[in-house]
Amino acid sequence: MSTTAEAVEDYNNCVASSGGATDALLVCVTSRLSQLEEQVAATSQSTTTQAAYSRDVFLVLSAALVFYMQAGFAMVCAGAVRRKNLQNTMLKNLLDACGSALSFWSVGYAFAFGDGAKNANAFIGTTNFFLMDVDDLAFWVFQYAFSAAAVTIVAGTLAERCKMKAYFLYSVFLSGWVYPIVVHSIWSGEGFLSPSKPGGAFLDVGVIDFAGSGVVHLTGGVTALVATHILGSRRGRFYDEVTGEPLEVPMEIRGHSISLQMIGTMILWFAWYGFNAGSALLFDVEEAHLVAATAAVTTTLAAGTGGIAALGINMLAQGIIHGESYYDITP
Numbered sequence: 001m002s003t004t005a006e007a008v009e010d011y012n013n014c015v016a017s018s019g020g021a022t023d024a025l026l027v028c029v030t031s032r033l034s035q036l037e038e039q040v041a042a043t044s045q046s047t048t049t050q051a052a053y054s055r056d057v058f059l060v061l062s063a064a065l066v067f068y069m070q071a072g073f074a075m076v077c078a079g080a081v082r083r084k085n086l087q088n089t090m091l092k093n094l095l096d097a098c099g100s101a102l103s104f105w106s107v108g109y110a111f112a113f114g115d116g117a118k119n120a121n122a123f124i125g126t127t128n129f130f131l132m133d134v135d136d137l138a139f140w141v142f143q144y145a146f147s148a149a150a151v152t153i154v155a156g157t158l159a160e161r162c163k164m165k166a167y168f169l170y171s172v173f174l175s176g177w178v179y180p181i182v183v184h185s186i187w188s189g190e191g192f193l194s195p196s197k198p199g200g201a202f203l204d205v206g207v208i209d210f211a212g213s214g215v216v217h218l219t220g221g222v223t224a225l226v227a228t229h230i231l232g233s234r235r236g237r238f239y240d241e242v243t244g245e246p247l248e249v250p251m252e253i254r255g256h257s258i259s260l261q262m263i264g265t266m267i268l269w270f271a272w273y274g275f276n277a278g279s280a281l282l283f284d285v286e287e288a289h290l291v292a293a294t295a296a297v298t299t300t301l302a303a304g305t306g307g308i309a310a311l312g313i314n315m316l317a318q319g320i321i322h323g324e325s326y327y328d329i330t331p
Contacts, residue, residue, distance in 0.1 A: 055281055059139065059141070059281050061274070062274040062277065063138075063142040065275070065278065066146060066149060068270070068271045069152070071267055072268035073093060073268070074089075075260045075264030076260070076265065077090075077092075077159055078090060078264070079256070079257040079259065079260030079262075079264065080261060081160055082160070082256055083256045085160045089155070089159055089160075091164065092158070092159075092162075095164075095171050096152040097152075099151070099172045100144065100147050100151050100175035102172070103175045104143070104144045104176065105131060105140075106130055106176070109128060109140055109143065109144075110127060110128045111124050111125050111177065112180035112184050113128065113184070121190065122190055122192035122194075123185075123192070125180075139282075142282075143183075146216050146275075147179050148175065149212075149216055149275070150212075150215075150216045150217070150219050150220040151174050152220075153216075153217065153220030153221065153223075154174070154220055154224040156224075158224075158227055160234050161233075161234050162227075174223060178219065178223070179216075185207075186206075186214070186215055187209070194206055211276045236251055236253075237251055238250050238251075258329065261329075276295040276296065277293070278292070279295070315327065315328075
C-alpha cells in the first residue's frame with residue numbers, strides 16, 4: 001500500500017495529467033484507488049494462502065512425529081517381552097499402524113468428524129466416508145496418527161497373551177468404531193460433550209481436551225484394562241504351564257533388553273512434541289504459536305519431572321524393601 005508521500009505524488013500526477021479538468025481528475029483518482037484496492041486484496045489473499053500453507057505443513061510434520069510414537073511403543077514392547085515373543089510383538093505393532101490406517105480412512109474419520117448436517121446427532125458422524133468431500137487432508141493425517149496412538153497403547157498390555165487374528169480385529173474395531181465415537185462426543189462440534197454443541201454444552205461447560213489425554217489415552221487405557229481382565233496373566237506366571245496348578249512362588253518374567261526399552265522411551269518423549277505442540281495448530285487464534293511453544297515447554301518439564309520422580313520413588317522403595325537404595329531402571 002502507498003505511503004502518504006506516494007499518495008500525494010499519485011494525486012499530483014493525476015492533477016498534472018488531467019490538465020485542470022475536474023472530470024478527468026476524478027477519473028484518474030478513482031482509477032488509482034481501484035488499483036490500490038486490488039493490491040490490498042492480492043496482499044490479503046497471499047497472506048491467507050501463506051498461513052494455510054504453514055498450517056498444513058506443520059500439521060503434517062506434527063502428524064509424522066505422533067506417528068513416530070509407533071516406533072517408540074514398538075521398542076518399549078520389544079524390550080519388555082521375552083526374546084521368543086519378539087517377532088510376535090513387532091508384528092502386532094505393525095498391525096496397529098496398518099489396520100488403523102484402513103479403518104480410519106474408510107469409516108473412522110466419518111464417524112468422528114463427519115458433518116452431521118443431513119442427520120445431525122450427538123452420537124456419531126454420518127458423512128465423509130472414504131474421505132469423500134474432505135478437503136483438509138492435513139487434518140486427516142494428524143487425526144489418523146492420534147487414532148493409531150490410541151490403538152497401540154493397548155499393545156503392551158496384550159504382549160505375550162493374544163493371538164494375531166484377534167489382535168488385528170481389535171485394531172480395526174477400536175480405530176474404526178470405538179475411538180471415533182469418543183472423538184465425535186468431545187472434539188466434533190455436535191458431540192454431546194462438545195463445548196460448542198448446538199443448544200448448549202453439557203453442564204454448560206462441556207469437555208475440553210487439549211491434546212487427547214481423555215480422548216486418546218483414557219480410551220486406550222480403559223480398553224487395555226478390559227483386555228487384561230479378559231485375557232488374564234501370561235502363561236506360567238501364576239500357574240504351571242503343564243499341570244495348571246498354582247505356583248507357590250509366581251514366576252518372574254523380565255524383559256530381554258533394557259536398551260530397547262530406553263530407546264523406546266526417548267523416542268516417545270521426542271514424539272510427544274508433535275502430539276502436544278501440534279495440537280495447538282488446530283486453534284484458530286493469532287496466539288497459536290505461543291500456545292504451541294508453551295505446550296512444548298510443559299511437555300519437557302513434565303517428562304523431566306516424571307523421570308526424576310519415578311527414579312526417586314523407586315530408590316525409596318528399594319531402600320524400604322531391601323534396606324539399600326540403588327539405581328534401577330528395570331520395570
